[in-house]
Amino acid sequence: MWPETPRQFAYSAVHIDYILQAFQASVAEEHGSPAAAIYRACPAHETMPRRGDLICYHRQKSCKGLPARAIQNLVGFG
Numbered sequence: 001m002w003p004e005t006p007r008q009f010a011y012s013a014v015h016i017d018y019i020l021q022a023f024q025a026s027v028a029e030e031h032g033s034p035a036a037a038i039y040r041a042c043p044a045h046e047t048m049p050r051r052g053d054l055i056c057y058h059r060q061k062s063c064k065g066l067p068a069r070a071i072q073n074l075v076g077f078g
């Protein structure tokens with residue numbers, strides 16, 4: 001399935017754009033709001049990857065050495 005609209009997938013050469021979209025979708029759903037985005041942010045060590053999943057690695061120096069949950073909170077909630 002290919003995304004039909006930018007709301008489903010934020011096409012960008014800057015990968016943080018689609019990572020942020022996935023985090024925003026996850027946060028929205030945690031608060032009971034629907035999200036059009038096709039990806040969700042999940043810690044790789046807690047989630048079994050499935051066909052079509054993207055596995056992203058952070059390159060932010062400020063995140064070096066932080067556990068996955070702390071990075072998830074930083075990106076998802078600022």
